[in-house]
Amino acid sequence: MNSYVQQLCQIAQQPSRRIIGLMSGTSLDGLDVALCRITGAGPAMQLELEYFTTVPYTDAFRNEIRKVFAKSEINFRQLCVLNPYLGRQHGQMVLACLADWGVAAAEVDLLASHGQTVYHAPQKQHGLPHFPNATLQIGDGDHVAVTTGIITLSDFRQKHLAAGGEGAPLAVYGDYLLFTKPGENRILLNLGGIANFTYLPGTADAAAVFTTDTGPGNTLIDALARQYFDQPYDQEGAIAARGHIHPGLLHYLKQHPFFEADFPKTTGPEVFNLHYLQEAQQRSGTTSVKPEDLLATLTRFSADTVVQAMRHFLRADQTYQLYASGGGAHNPVLMRHIREQLPGCPLRRTDELGIPGDAKEAVLFAVLANETVAGGGTDFGGREGVPSISMGKISFPG
Ligand SMILES: Nc1ncnc2c1ncn2[C@@H]1O[C@H](COP(=O)(O)OP(=O)(O)OP(=O)(O)O)[C@@H](O)[C@H]1O
Ligand SMILES: CC(=O)N[C@H]1[C@@H]2OC[C@@H](O2)[C@@H](O)[C@@H]1O[C@H](C)C(=O)O
Known part of the structure; x- marks a missing residue:
């Protein structure tokens, strides 16, 4: 068995996991980094927010994202280079937070990375009759995983689209379990x-x-x-x-x-x-x-x-x-x-x-990763916009 698969199985079987959730939202103010200790999964889950930091973006970094952000016409090369760049930068920001907090990367079980939404296009909005709901997040998870050495889940919204949703809001999944x-x-x-x-x-x-x-x-x-x-x-x-x-x-x-x-x-x-x-x-x-x-x-x-x-x-x-x-x-x-x-x-x-409002979305992604790896049993019925799915693609650091 691949040793990372083995490691993942072991993480899934632990009574509790330390998971970092990352969120970079539409405000482009910075990267929200939340280190959570999650015990169990599903409605019985308990979450303790151990550390939370927003790493502010520099103007230069923000401006690079703005070149493609929410624009229907862009320079494709810029999008292409931003995808790994953002993943690596986010990985570096996580390492800087861990150093500040005095936590070793090896003490963290999983990373849950939202990435950066660069374009959101539900069908009702794009209006193209033959195309489905669509949304695009960049900052590829492989780069986050390799930069940090931590198994990373990313690109959470595509499964929601695949199951008939618009790719958002995902907060509902965390809100239900937490609140x-x-x-x-x-x-x-x-x-x-x-x-x-x-x-x-x-x-x-x-x-x-x-x-x-x-x-x-x-x-x-x-x-x-x-x-x-x-x-x-x-x-x-x-x-x-x-x-x-x-x-x-x-x-x-x-x-x-x-x-x-x-x-x-x-x-x-x-x-x-x-x-x-x-x-x-x-x-x-x-x-x-x-x-x-x-x-x-x-x-x-x-x-x-x-x-x-x-x-x-x-x-x-x-x-x-x-x-x-x-x-x-x-x-x-x-x-x-x-x-x-x-x-x-x-x-x-x-x-x-018990959850600071500034940290809630980053915490959400930690919860989603926890559910994908160790839970996923909540049945949301046939509720429109809340398909019963597990989300996030898994990247190994090596
Ligand atoms: N002290 C404050 N006074 C007024 N507005 C504030 C203050 N602090 C933050 N904000 C607002 O909150 C924004 C950042 O909000 P937040 O981090 O929740 O957005 P986001 O996560 O990027 O967005 P989204 O949830 O849409 O992805 C700032 O750009 C600003 O508009
Ligand atoms: C496509 C996308 O990134 N949407 C964000 C955005 O920011 C707020 C709102 O629009 C929300 O629907 C969503 O993020 C949160 C985390 C969500 O999915 O719940």
Whole structure:
């Protein structure tokens, strides 16, 4: 037997595993690195977050990714060279974290690497009749594995597509295992570049979970902050707080087929970008609105579309507890707009459930890898968007 297969079998049989989850999201702020100790698998699983770090990207690194990021036309050579480069860079970032934490690579059982989404194209969005839902993550797992010497699972989204999904959101799989609480209907809201949520019924019934993207989270806010204020994002929502919401522009921003489409659905910065804003400004005759008013309006746009998607299925005879994660949970203006429109649903952060909101997505990939190697028995029924599958391709370091 190949010694790595043997090693993998042994890891699968251990009572607990140390798994590093890696996530680099649509915000391109950095690589989230979460070292988790996971005991068992499936609903009985226990997770302890041992260490968490976000390794910030340099401007140069970010700019290399931006050359292909969410663009329908690119330099193909750039994409080709980025794929191994990103894998190696992510591997190096993991090694740097391990050195900081005083943990040897040999003490880690598995790495779970999301890679970098460079293009997301569900069929509803690309509209090409003969082509399926598609999404592309780069930063090949073989390079991560060889760089770190740790068995690596990667490219998690392709199986979801193969099983009929849109390749996202995957958070639902981790959310179900980590946060289900019998007797309490929970909604896990992630305010990343794109916003999404998971509904976890108080019945703990896996076949009744629900998940969807809702539209932009921070992606438009960040793009505008970069364009007009030379800042990576609107820190603490300070710019939005001094601007005024423009109702006419807000109305036009909400006019996109994505918001009318059936749930579940997914999207990305391929749609929600500065070009989208400019078109809405032209259609609404608001091209001379002040930048801080644009930011205030975009923040409200994100909040309204989150709330609109949630209201679609909230039932008046039920109560719900909301838990936010992702960078947008640090934006008090965004959070206030959501809170005010859902007065019956207390909105807290996942930090109160023991997982810091900034770490949640990286932790998710560690959970997915754990399930693929040691679990995978959860039956999500025939729920659309939540196929019962194991995800991640396995790369050996040698
Ligand atoms: N203190 C803060 N004030 C306001 N916004 C913040 C703050 N901290 C982070 N953010 C926002 O959060 C973003 C990063 O969020 P996050 O890391 O969750 O995104 P991501 O994981 O890249 O996105 P996605 O989940 O869509 O893949 C920043 O770009 C910024 O918009
Ligand atoms: C294709 C892709 O990378 N989608 C991301 C993105 O960022 C947020 C939202 O859009 C979410 O659907 C997804 O990531 C998280 C980790 C998910 O799959 O749950």
